[in-house]
Amino acid sequence: MGWLTDWRRKRVLSRHRMDDALWKAATGGLKFLPASEKLKSLVLLFLAEKEFSGAHGMEVTDAMRVSIAAQACLPILELGLDWYAGWTGIVVYPGDFRVRRAELDEHGVMHEWDDELAGEAMPGGPVVLSWDAAANDPYINVVIHEFAHKLDMLNGAANGMPPLHAGMDRRAWKAAFDDAYQGFCDAVERSQDTWLDPYAAEHPAEFFAVISEAFFEAPRETRRRYPAVYDQLRLFYRQDPAI
Missing domain, CATH: 3.40.390.10 (Collagenase (Catalytic Domain))
Structure with missing residues (x-):
C-alpha cells in the first residue's frame, strides 16, 4: 500500500499550500526551526494524516496545530513521515493533566496514584500534550520530547x-x-x-x-x-x- 500513501501525499501537496501568515503566527517564536520549504511540506502532510482534539474545553486553533506539527516534524525532517505511522491522535490540554496509574508490587499489593504530566506518548496510541508547556518553556520542548518517545518506541519499547x-x-x-x-x-x-x-x-x-x-x-x-x-x-x- 506504499504507492497509495505516496499518491495521497502527492495529492495533498498539489492541492494545498502553507499560508505564510499562519506559518509566521504559529512558528515566529520558535527560533530553532529551520527556514525550510521541506519542513512546511512535511507539516502539511502531518496535518493531513493526524487528528487533533482538545481536552477540558480546549479549542485547538489552526495556529496551534501548525505550531505543534512544525515542532513534531523537526525530528523527522530527514527521516520522513512514515516514522510516525500507525497512530493518528494528538490530544491537547490547556495545561498539565493528571493520569491515574496503578502498579502491582512484588507482594501482590496494588498501588494507585495520580501523575501530573505535561505530555505523554502512548505506544500505538495518541500523543497527549499540555499547550501551556508546549508554548511557554524555553529550552524545554514537550513536543519534541514526546515525539522522540514515539521514535524510541518503534523498536518495541521506549x-x-x-x-x-x-x-x-x-x-x-x-x-x-x-x-x-x-x-x-x-x-x-x-x-x-x-x-x-x-x-x-x-x-x-x-x-x-x-x-x-x-x-x-x-x-x-x-x-x-x-x-x-x-x-x-x-x-x-x-x-x-x-x-
Whole structure:
C-alpha cells in the first residue's frame, strides 16, 4: 500500500499550500526551526494524516496545530513521515493533566496514584500534550520530547535505543549514551547543576527524549557538553543543527 500513501501525499501537496501568515503566527517564536520549504511540506502532510482534539474545553486553533506539527516534524525532517505511522491522535490540554496509574508490587499489593504530566506518548496510541508547556518553556520542548518517545518506541519499547539506520554502530550508540546517562545521574544525585532537565535521570528513555530536545533547541551547547551523544544523534536524525 506504499504507492497509495505516496499518491495521497502527492495529492495533498498539489492541492494545498502553507499560508505564510499562519506559518509566521504559529512558528515566529520558535527560533530553532529551520527556514525550510521541506519542513512546511512535511507539516502539511502531518496535518493531513493526524487528528487533533482538545481536552477540558480546549479549542485547538489552526495556529496551534501548525505550531505543534512544525515542532513534531523537526525530528523527522530527514527521516520522513512514515516514522510516525500507525497512530493518528494528538490530544491537547490547556495545561498539565493528571493520569491515574496503578502498579502491582512484588507482594501482590496494588498501588494507585495520580501523575501530573505535561505530555505523554502512548505506544500505538495518541500523543497527549499540555499547550501551556508546549508554548511557554524555553529550552524545554514537550513536543519534541514526546515525539522522540514515539521514535524510541518503534523498536518495541521506549528504552533510549530507537531503530538505528544501516551503517550506524549499535555499540557506539550504547557506549555514548550509557556513559552520558551514568554521568548525568551521578550529577543529579550529588545535586550538581546538570544543564539538562534533571527528569532525564528517571530512565534512559527520558534521557534520550530530553537530550533530543537539547539537540534541536541548543545544538552547540549539546555538542560541547555531550560530543559523543551529539554525534550519535546527528547520525540518527540525519541533521547537524550545530553547524
